[in-house]
Every structure is written in structure tokens, then in C-alpha cells.
Amino acid sequence: MKExxxxxxxxxxxxxxASEAILQGLAEDGGLFVPESMPVLDVKLSDxxxxxxxxxxxxxxxxxxxxxxxxxxxYCISHAYDSKFxxxxxxxIKKADNAYYLELFHGSTIAFKDxxxxxxxxxMTTAARMNRIQDEIVILTATSGDTGxxxxxxxxxxxxxxxxxxxxxxxxxxxxxxxxxxxKGANCKVVAVKGNFDDCQTGVKNxxxxxxxxxxxxxxxxxxxxxxxxxxxxxVPQIVYYVYSYAELLKRGVIKDGDPLNIVVPTGNFGxxxxxYYAKSIGVPLGKLICASNENKVLFDFFQTGAYxxxxxxxxxxxxxxxxxxxxxxxxxxxxxxxxxxxxxxxxMNALSNNGKYEITDEMKAQLSDFCAGFASEAExxxxxxxxxxxxxxxxxxHTAVASYVYRNYRETTGDTAPAVIASTASxxxxxxxxxxxxxxxxxxxxxxxxxxxxxxxxxxxxxxxIEDIRSAEVLHTSVCEISQMEETVKAFLSL
Ligand SMILES: *Cc1c(COP(=O)(O)O)cnc(C)c1O
Numbered sequence: 001m002k003e004x005x006x007x008x009x010x011x012x013x014x015x016x017x018a019s020e021a022i023l024q025g026l027a028e029d030g031g032l033f034v035p036e037s038m039p040v041l042d043v044k045l046s047d048x049x050x051x052x053x054x055x056x057x058x059x060x061x062x063x064x065x066x067x068x069x070x071x072x073x074x075y076c077i078s079h080a081y082d083s084k085f086x087x088x089x090x091x092x093i094k095k096a097d098n099a100y101y102l103e104l105f106h107g108s109t110i111a112f113k114d115x116x117x118x119x120x121x122x123x124m125t126t127a128a129r130m131n132r133i134q135d136e137i138v139i140l141t142a143t144s145g146d147t148g149x150x151x152x153x154x155x156x157x158x159x160x161x162x163x164x165x166x167x168x169x170x171x172x173x174x175x176x177x178x179x180x181x182x183x184k185g186a187n188c189k190v191v192a193v194k195g196n197f198d199d200c201q202t203g204v205k206n207x208x209x210x211x212x213x214x215x216x217x218x219x220x221x222x223x224x225x226x227x228x229x230x231x232x233x234x235x236v237p238q239i240v241y242y243v244y245s246y247a248e249l250l251k252r253g254v255i256k257d258g259d260p261l262n263i264v265v266p267t268g269n270f271g272x273x274x275x276x277y278y279a280k281s282i283g284v285p286l287g288k289l290i291c292a293s294n295e296n297k298v299l300f301d302f303f304q305t306g307a308y309x310x311x312x313x314x315x316x317x318x319x320x321x322x323x324x325x326x327x328x329x330x331x332x333x334x335x336x337x338x339x340x341x342x343x344x345x346x347x348x349m350n351a352l353s354n355n356g357k358y359e360i361t362d363e364m365k366a367q368l369s370d371f372c373a374g375f376a377s378e379a380e381x382x383x384x385x386x387x388x389x390x391x392x393x394x395x396x397x398x399h400t401a402v403a404s405y406v407y408r409n410y411r412e413t414t415g416d417t418a419p420a421v422i423a424s425t426a427s428x429x430x431x432x433x434x435x436x437x438x439x440x441x442x443x444x445x446x447x448x449x450x451x452x453x454x455x456x457x458x459x460x461x462x463x464x465x466x467i468e469d470i471r472s473a474e475v476l477h478t479s480v481c482e483i484s485q486m487e488e489t490v491k492a493f494l495s496l
Contacts, residue, residue: 001063001066002066004018004036004039004065004066005017005018005036006018006034006036007036008029008032008034008342009033009034009331009334009335010027010029010346010349011029011031012027012028012029013028013031015036017067018064018068018127018232019068019123019127019131020131021232021233022123022124022127022232022233023124023128023131025225025227025231026226026231030349031331031342032329032332032335034335035064038278038282039064039282040063040282040283041059041060041063041282041284042063045243045246045247045250045284046247048243048244048247049248049250049251050247050251051247053241053244054077054078056240057077057081057240057244058070058073058077060236060239060243061077061237064239065236068126068130072126072130075122075126076119076122076126077119079122080118080237081118081119084108084118085106085107086464086465087106090106091103091104091106092106093249096392097392097394098408098411099264099419099420100254100419101396101404101422102245102424103424104241104425105397105424105430108153109146109149109150109153110427110429110430110464110466111150111426111430112423113146113147114150114153114154115238115241116237117147117150117153117227117234118154119154119233120154120233121154121158123233124137124161124225125158125159125161128160134221135217135218135221135222136162136222136223137160137222137225138161138162138223138224138225139155139162139226140208140224140226140490141163141166141226141227141228142165142167142197142200142204143165143167143172143180144168144171144172144197144320145173145320145321146176147227148165148167148190149180151163151165152185152188155187155188155227156184156185156188157185158187162187162189162222162494163187163188163189164189164190165180165189165190166191166192166193166200166204166486167180167190167191168192168193168197169192169195171197174448175432175448175467175470178470178473178475179470180477181475182469182470182474182476182477183476184476189479189489191481191486191489192479192480193483193486200486203486206486206487207486208224208226213487213490217494220496222494222496229269229271229328229329230271235274235275235278238271238272239275239279239282242275242276242284242286242421243282245261245263246261246279255419260285260287260288261286261419261420261421262288262289262407262418262419263276263286263288263289263290263423264404264406264407264420264421264422265290265291266292266322266399266403267293267322267327268321268322268323268327269327269329270327270328270330273289273291274329274330277289280370287416287418288370288371288372288410288416289371289372290371290373290374290403290407290410290420291373291374292373292375292376292402292405292406292407293322293376293406294315294317294318294319294375294376295317295377296315296322298310298327299327300373300374300375303368303371303372304373306359306360307358307360308348308358308359309356309357310325311356312325318381318382318431319381319398319401319431321399322399326352331345334348334349334364337360337364337367348360372410374406375402376402376405380405381398381402382434382437382438383405384396384401384402384404384405385398385435385439386438386439388401388404389439395458395459395461396424396435397426397428397431397435398431398435398438399425399426400422400424401438404422407422427464428459428461429463429467432448432452436455439458
């Protein structure tokens with residue numbers, strides 16, 4: 001099998017093994033690791049039809065993570081996709097109205113980030129062993145809600161790792177906070193910071209870049225790593241479910257081998273939809289990749305005009321995990337359509353950080369034909385939730401509703417009726433208030449857990465353990481710190 005090596009989109013590194021790229025997260029030149037060449041799926045999709053999620057995961061991940069042994073990779077997969085998921089299917093696909101909803105929310109925090117964050121700790125600790133790294137891996141994360149909990153759940157009690165999550169005090173929802181401060185695991189630390197999300201993020205970056213801190217860490221037998229969505233170890237596991245979807249719909253006879261399958265993704269950082277693009281690149285005959293945005297429609301505008309411009313008002317929406325103006329994973333696509341030219345990419349990324357915008361050339365734009373884009377306003381998102389409930393008896397969350405609305409619009413305006421998979425990125429139980437009030441305003445008067453019970457009654461879907469557990473869970477993390485105390489807090493936790 002062909003060895004796949006990685007290089008940085010900023011040109012500073014090449015020939016990097018997958019395990020090294022996973023340990024580093026972001027490349028030291030500030031770039032993102034991309035495969036130097038795309039592997040090709042070496043099994044027929046018809047042979048994958050009927051295979052389990054774990055089996056498909058192995059066939060896909062082995063193409064990208066070529067320095068992992070079969071035994072190691074199978075170990076990582078079987079420990080990640082196990083009974084932490086509330087269904088043996090791992091990623092069930094439900095037909096509702098005119099589309100197939102790929103439910104990526106059956107993991108421990110009931111959002112799609114579990115798909116990657118339940119395997120990343122295993123990929124990382126295996127990578128450390130392969131590279132003879134004795135140090136304990138310390139994950140530092142700043143979170144505005146979802147990523148923190150998914151990372152905690154993934155790394156909790158994984159030997160050889162510690163995880164510290166900083167969240168803005170008062171800047172996350174009560175349910176999100178409760179999810180984090182009740183996290184069990186001796187290697188976990190959760191800290192509220194007296195600041196906003198940007199303060200947390202900057203604080204974490206400063207700790208990462210502090211040379212003295214790095215030396216102290218090394219002396220104490222620790223090294224930092226990052227679990228955020230630019231890590232190639234998060235992207236590769238996400239390719240799996242697009243391959244799995246194609247194989248599953250083949251099995252059901254919805255498509256025949258070679259037929260196009262459209263993919264719709266509610267997008268923020270551009271990680272999930274990029275994984276679909278990679279699935280298409282390795283040979284899965286996917287059709288259009290439809291990028292769905294909420295009112296922060298910077299990506300929609302980019303696909304329309306070729307200009308990426310973050311200079312605009314930041315909107316707080318009911319789909320907060322997509323409230324993003326800098327989609328960091330887009331850099332991987334820019335690099336590729338620039339002909340894998342690091343210099344061109346760097347020029348655009350510098351323009352983005354200096355002026356908040358850049359524009360791609362017509363030649364680059366011509367390579368975006370796999371994609372199309374749409375967006376949904378807050379009213380349209382709520383209307384879609386209500387429509388799906390009334391007409392298909394299927395309750396979707398706000399993020400999924402953005403994609404569902406964009407797809408409905410796409411289908412009507414283009415007449416493209418090829419089967420479509422909609423990435424369903426969160427359980428409606430994670431955004432209960434927005435979901436229930438979209439169905440009926442009267443629910444706004446109810447308190448959080450009463451709404452949970454009402455949703456259960458309406459949907460007939462059992463309350464997930466992730467929600468049930470926090471009703472009564474004990475608060476285990478009460479630390480609060482000033483922005484200036486973040487580094488001290490890390491040191492204290494590591495006894496440095
Ligand atoms: C993170 C997230 C998204 C956005 O995914 P990206 O990979 O950042 O584009 C969408 N929906 C939910 C529920 C999420 O948590």
C-alpha cells in the first residue's frame with residue numbers, strides 16, 4: 001500500500017508521517033497538515049455495503065494513516081466506536097421527507113464532534129508510543145461549549161493523557177456548563193475564566209507559545225497537544241461516515257454503484273464538509289457538496305463571489321456551533337485549489353489576518369464546482385424544524401435544520417432530485433429550548449428539564465444518557481480563574 005505523508009499548507013514542513021502530524025496538531029509554521037497525495041479507496045463500495053461502521057472505518061482510515069499497524073488501528077477503532085454510542089449502528093441513517101438524515105449524534109455528548117473526538121485520544125496515545133514519546137500528553141482546550149465537553153468525554157481516563165478545558169464564565173449555556181463541570185476522570189480539569197471566549201482562546205495560544213513553559217513541561221515529563229478541529233486526526237475519522245453512507249444506501253437499494261449522492265452539511269469551521277470532499281477525492285461518487293450556513297454566511301458569500309470577507313457583524317444564532325467567521329479548515333481547500341502552492345496560500349492567509357479578507361483567482365474559483373452553498377435565516381431555521389415535525393414526524397436540532405432548509409431550497413431551485421444525505425450534527429435534546437419553541441411558542445414558558453420531558457413525549461425518542469445524567473450529576477469542577485492566571489492554573493494541575 002502507498003505510504004501517505006503530510007505537508008503543511010504554509011510550506012514549512014513536508015514528508016511528515018501521519019502519527020507525527022496528529023501529535024503536532026497545527027504545524028509549527030502555522031499551517032495545517034494535508035496529505036501530499038490523495039489515496040484511492042482500494043475496496044469496491046459494493047463490498048463495503050453491509051459492513052459494520054467499524055469495518056468501514058478501518059478500510060478508510062488505513063488509507064490515510066499508513067504508519068499505523070493494522071493491529072493498532074483496529075485497537076483505536078474498536079475502543080472508540082463501542083458502547084459509548086447508544087446504538088450499535090454508530091451512525092444510523094433515517095429517511096424523512098425527501099432526504100436521508102445521517103445521525104452523527106449518538107456518541108457520549110450527543111453532537112457530531114464525538115465521531116472524531118472519541119477516537120483522537122487513541123490515535124494520539126498510539127502515535128506517542130510509535131514515536132517513542134514517554135511524556136504525558138496534555139490537551140489544552142478553550143471552548144465556547146460543544147468542543148470542550150466532547151474532548152473531555154474522549155480523553156477522560158485515557159492513560160498517558162491529561163486534559164484541561166477553559167470556558168468563559170457566563171459565556172456558555174447552562175446545560176453546556178453543567179455537562180462540563182460534572183465531568184468525571186482524574187485526568188480532567190475544567191476551569192471557568194473571567195473573560196469571554198476570545199480571552200480563553202488567546203490565553204491558551206499564549207501558553208502554547210511560551211518557550212519557558214514548554215521547557216518546564218518537558219522537564220516535568222509533559223508535552224502539549226491540541227484536540228481542535230484542524231488536527232488531521234479529527235478530519236480523517238470524519239471521512240468514514242460519508243463512505244459508510246454511500247455503502248449503506250447501496251445496500252438499501254436507494255442508489256446503484258456509481259450513482260451520484262448529494263451531501264448537505266451544516267458548516268462552521270469547514271471541517272465536516274471538507275471530510276466529504278476528501279471522501280469524494282478518494283473515489284466515492286458523491287454529487288454536490290452543499291455547504292449550509294446560518295446568518296453568519298461568510299462561506300455562502302465566498303462560494304458566490306470568490307471573496308472571503310470576515311469584516312461583518314457577528315451574529316448570535318440558535319445554531320451556535322456554526323457562529324464562526326473564520327472557518328479555519330477552509331485553508332486546506334484554498335491550498336489545494338491554489339495548485340498545492342504554499343506561497344499563494346500564505347499570501348491569502350496573511351491578507352485574512354491583516355485585513356480580514358482575501359479573494360481567490362478565477363482559475364481557483366473554477367475548481368469549486370463540487371460545491372454549492374446556501375444559508376438559512378433564524379426564521380427559516382425555526383420554520384424548517386416545525387415543517388419536519390408536522391410533515392415527517394421527525395424532530396431535528398437547529399444545526400441540522402439549517403442544512404435541511406438549504407437542501408429543500410436547493411432541490412426546488414435546481415430540480416436536482418438525486419438522493420441526498422444531510423449530516424445531522426446534533427441531537428434535538430442538545431438545543432431543546434430552540435427546538436421546542438420552533439414547534440410551539442408556548443414551550444418558552446417551561447424550564448429546561450420540563451422541556452426535555454416534553455420533547456421526549458413529542459418525539460417518542462428516549463432521553464439520551466448525556467442529558468439524563470446531568471439532571472442529578474454532582475458538580476466536580478468549581479475552579480474560576482482570571483485571564484492572567486490561566487498558566488498558573490495549568491502548572492498547578494500538573495504539579496509543576
Ligand atoms: C461543530 C459543529 C458544526 C460545524 O462543523 P464544522 O466541522 O466546524 O463545519 C455543526 N453542527 C454542530 C452541532 C457542531 O457541533
